[in-house]
Amino acid sequence: MPLRLKQLLLFLAFLFGTVSSFFSQSFSENSADANHIRTIQLYGDSEFAGIPIIKLGTPFKITFDDINGDEADYYYRITHHNFDWTPSVLYKNEFLDGFDEIRIVNYENSFNTLQLYSHYTLNIPNEDTRRLKVSGNYKIEIYDDDDEVVFSRKFIVYENRSTVKVYIKRSRDFNFINTKQSVQFEIDSPNEILRNPNRTVKTLVMQNNDIKNSITNLTPQFTIANKLVYKYDQESAFWGGNEFLFFDSKDIRASNAGIGRIELQDIYHNYLHRNVVRANRKYTYNPDINGNFVVRNIDADNSDVESDYSWVHFALECYEPLEGGEIHLYGNFNNYALDESTKLDYDEESGLFYTKKLFKQGFYNYKYVLLRPDGTIDPGFISGNFDETENEYTVIPYYRAPTERYDRAIGKGIGNSTNITN
Incomplete structure (x- = not known):
């Protein structure tokens, strides 16, 4: 086989292998955290409970400990996703300014502790990853020298293109009036017409930023000018739970x-x-x-x-x-x-x-x-479940215009059950 043809075949095998690996990892859910990786935290303006929700352009950082304490090398990979967490069709340079798959260089060992560990910090933006260009759903994977993912985390980047008002109501069903909390909300987009909202607008409703316990199948019940109104009862109800x-x-x-x-x-x-x-x-x-x-x-x-x-x-x-x-x-x-x-x-x-x-x-x-x-x-x-329990509810609206190729997170609304009403 001629040398140039052999080199071309090797390059194509490497290229398609890399693409296949990328998509198989992106389609997977959050990988289980490796046993030696502990205390994973993500910060923006403050610490986040549950899935981080970050305003587009806001710096953030992720920290974690490796209790092996051997100063191992770790790298990071960032991917962009649709509303349903399937990989988006955007190319890397369409959502990321700079590069990922870079080694995390900021780490130090524990001091004066019985349990030895290495503490790692990743700041974004940095000299390699300058900024995230678009809003939407993201996932960051941390992997080692063997390309094994030691943990991954989802996060949401939103842009202020709409105003979201959130109201917490007691259930109108007397069977649940003392145990459930219903989330009602309005999405107002004064500067952009949300065309065909029953198909193009999706919403994520979460209790205490716990994405595993979220509601995602709501459509607007009616519209007033550019305002979408959601006044559901049981369809948007969460168990009240109890204080942690x-x-x-x-x-x-x-x-x-x-x-x-x-x-x-x-x-x-x-x-x-x-x-x-x-x-x-x-x-x-x-x-x-x-x-x-x-x-x-x-x-x-x-x-x-x-x-x-x-x-x-x-x-x-x-x-x-x-x-x-x-x-x-x-x-x-x-x-x-x-x-x-x-x-x-x-x-x-x-x-x-x-x-x-x-x-x-x-x-x-x-x-x-x-x-x-x-x-x-x-x-x-x-x-137990109690309607008096203090819970924070977050609503994230997503919009994909007819000509767009990805789901934009166009706002963020927060309501607290301390203000619950009938």
């Missing part, structure tokens, strides 16, 4: 809120006070941060690298029949994922459900949910 539980390990050697006792073994072990089922009790106001967490060490100058890790032990008293289901921890500490590390096991001797999980020092929200055999999550089985 919490613990505070800012001083890892002393008992704080939620922590009953502490032991020092290889590293510190924090044993939380026993929790009970709240579904059969009256609602009690207990301020939370809607499932989020904050890393902090009161004795540190830099909590990012001076906060230690500890094993946190959870105990739950539950005598309700599970009917084949599993009880799991739930919160933004692991992106609301349910896996073996969040599952509670039953101990026959004590009659309690137990689990332990590794957490970096800080303030954490969590709750218990029931994972049913059919894969659905019952958030109120342990915690």
